[in-house]
Amino acid sequence: MVFSLAMSFTDWNLLSKDVHFTGFDNFVKIFSDEVFLKALWNTIKYVIFGVPSVILLSLLIAMMLNRIRKFQWLFRLLYVMPYITPLVAVSWVWRWLYQPPPMGVLNNILLNLNMPTQQFLSSTEQALISIVVTTVWIQLGYCIVIFLAGLQTIPSEYIEAARIDGASRRQITWKITVPLLKPITLFLVIMQSISFLRIFTQVYNMSVQGSGGPLNSTKPLVLYIYEKAFVNFDMGLASSASLVLFGLIMVITFIQMKFLNEKSD
Amino acid sequence: MIKADRKYTVTAYIVLTVLAVLMIFPFLWMIFSSFKPSWEIYDMALLPKSPTLDNYKNIFEFSGFPKWFLNSTIVAVITTLSVLFFDSLVGFTLAKYKFPGRKILFILILSTLMIPTEMLVIPWYAMSQKLNWMGSYWSLMFPGMISGFGIFLMKQFMGTIPDELLDAARIDGLSEFKIYWKIVLPLVKPALGTLAIFNFIGNWNAFLWPLIVAQDSSMYTLPVGMAYFSSEASFQWEQIMTGATISTIPLIIFFLIFQKQIIQGIATQGLKG
Numbered sequence: 001m002v003f004s005l006a007m008s009f010t011d012w013n014l015l016s017k018d019v020h021f022t023g024f025d026n027f028v029k030i031f032s033d034e035v036f037l038k039a040l041w042n043t044i045k046y047v048i049f050g051v052p053s054v055i056l057l058s059l060l061i062a063m064m065l066n067r068i069r070k071f072q073w074l075f076r077l078l079y080v081m082p083y084i085t086p087l088v089a090v091s092w093v094w095r096w097l098y099q100p101p102p103m104g105v106l107n108n109i110l111l112n113l114n115m116p117t118q119q120f121l122s123s124t125e126q127a128l129i130s131i132v133v134t135t136v137w138i139q140l141g142y143c144i145v146i147f148l149a150g151l152q153t154i155p156s157e158y159i160e161a162a163r164i165d166g167a168s169r170r171q172i173t174w175k176i177t178v179p180l181l182k183p184i185t186l187f188l189v190i191m192q193s194i195s196f197l198r199i200f201t202q203v204y205n206m207s208v209q210g211s212g213g214p215l216n217s218t219k220p221l222v223l224y225i226y227e228k229a230f231v232n233f234d235m236g237l238a239s240s241a242s243l244v245l246f247g248l249i250m251v252i253t254f255i256q257m258k259f260l261n262e263k264s265d
Numbered sequence: 266m267i268k269a270d271r272k273y274t275v276t277a278y279i280v281l282t283v284l285a286v287l288m289i290f291p292f293l294w295m296i297f298s299s300f301k302p303s304w305e306i307y308d309m310a311l312l313p314k315s316p317t318l319d320n321y322k323n324i325f326e327f328s329g330f331p332k333w334f335l336n337s338t339i340v341a342v343i344t345t346l347s348v349l350f351f352d353s354l355v356g357f358t359l360a361k362y363k364f365p366g367r368k369i370l371f372i373l374i375l376s377t378l379m380i381p382t383e384m385l386v387i388p389w390y391a392m393s394q395k396l397n398w399m400g401s402y403w404s405l406m407f408p409g410m411i412s413g414f415g416i417f418l419m420k421q422f423m424g425t426i427p428d429e430l431l432d433a434a435r436i437d438g439l440s441e442f443k444i445y446w447k448i449v450l451p452l453v454k455p456a457l458g459t460l461a462i463f464n465f466i467g468n469w470n471a472f473l474w475p476l477i478v479a480q481d482s483s484m485y486t487l488p489v490g491m492a493y494f495s496s497e498a499s500f501q502w503e504q505i506m507t508g509a510t511i512s513t514i515p516l517i518i519f520f521l522i523f524q525k526q527i528i529q530g531i532a533t534q535g536l537k538g
Contacts, residue, residue: 090513099500
C-alpha cells in the first residue's frame, strides 16, 4: 500500500536500479492518456449498467422465490452455480455463445426466430453490454441468496397484519418489504459496485488477445493497470492508475458509511 | 384473494423455471459440446449425435491440462491449510491474550481488507522478484497463505469461548499450544469449515495473480492455462469447451457436496452487513 503510493511518484521500471522522483508527473501523464480516460469511463459504465440490473433482477427473483415452497432449494442451488464456477471457463463459454453466425449460438437462435443477427463482442457498441450481461448472469445467484435470507427474516406477522388491514400485495411489497430490506440492499449495492469496479477476468478472456477490444471499448481500469505494469513494465504509471481505482473504491465505501450512519441515527 | 395467490404462484414457478434454464444452459452446452466431434460442433443440437471422448484424449495427451490441474490442486490445498492454521492461531492470540498493541494490530489487519488485490499485485511482484521467488510454487501461493478476513472470522468465533474453560485446561497442565489445538480448534470447527470452503474456491478460481507470476507454462494454474490454451486453440470450440469442462467439473462437484455450507455462508454475509 505505502509502496504503491511511493511508486506512483517515480519512474521505476522494475529493472533499473535508479529510481527518480517525478512528483505528480505520472498522474498528469495518465490523465492525459486517452486510453486511461477511456478505461476509466468504461469502468464507470460497467458499474452504471451492471449494478442496477443485478440488484433489481435479484430482488424481484428473491421475492418470487420467497413465495414458493416446493423446489425453493433447487432453484437457489441452480442460480448460485455460475457464481461458484471459474470465471475463465464461463467467460469462454459465453464468448462462444456471442460469436457471429454460423458459429455463435445466440445468433443462430436469433436466425431461427427470423430476427436480425447481432455483432455482440465484435462491435464497439455492444461488446461492453455483452460482458455486463455475462457478469450479471454470474453475480445474480449471489445476490438472490442474500436477498432471500433477508426476506426470510421479516416476521410473517408484519405481512399478516398488513393484509388484515386490507393492504394490497403491491402496497405490502413497497411499504413493508422493500423498506425492511434497505440495509441488505445497501450492502449488496456496495459489494456489487466494488466487484464491477474491479472487473478484469471476463474482459481479458472475452476480448481478442485479452486486449479489452474492439478498440479499447471494453477495457476496464484493472486491465489498463495490468498492461502498464506487466506488459510495458511502467510500474510508476501503473501504480498511479491503481491509486485512482483505490480512490474510486474508497469513495463508494465512504458513501456506504454515510448511509449506514444516517440509518442508525 | 386465494385465486389471485394461486395465479401469482403459478407465474412465479414459470418465471423461476425459465431463469433456471437460462442459468444452466451455458453449463449444459459446455459439457455436451465437449463430447462432440469437430464436424458436429456448429450443429445446434444440444446432445451430441456421435458422442466421443477424443477431445479429452487429445487434451490429456497434448496439452498441459494434467499439469495445470495438479498445480491448481497443490496451490488451493496448501493455501487453504495454511490459512486455516495461521488465521486460527492469530485469531486465537488476538481473542484470548491481552498484550499491548493488540487493538492496533487488529485494526491494521482489518484495514488490509479494504485494499483490493489489483493494487497489491505490483508490490507483490517486486517482492517476489527481489527474493528470487519467481517461477516457484511459493510465488504463486504466498499472497494467499494468510487472510485478513479469516483472522477476523476466527477472532469473532473464539471470542465467544469462555475464559474459564481455558483456565481449567491450564490448571490441568496443558501447554498453551495444546489448549489451542485440543480445546479451541474443535470448538470453532463449523467456522473453520466455512473458511476452508471459500478459501479453496477463491484460490482455485484465482486468475490475475497467477497470470502475472506464472511465466512458464509448467507453472500455470488451471484458469491461466485455460486462458492461454483457448486463445491458441484458434476457435476449435470443442477443444475449448473440453478445457472449460475440466476446470469447472471439480468445482461443481465440490459445490454439490458443500452446497449447504456455501449457501449458508453467502446468506450470512448479507445479514451481517
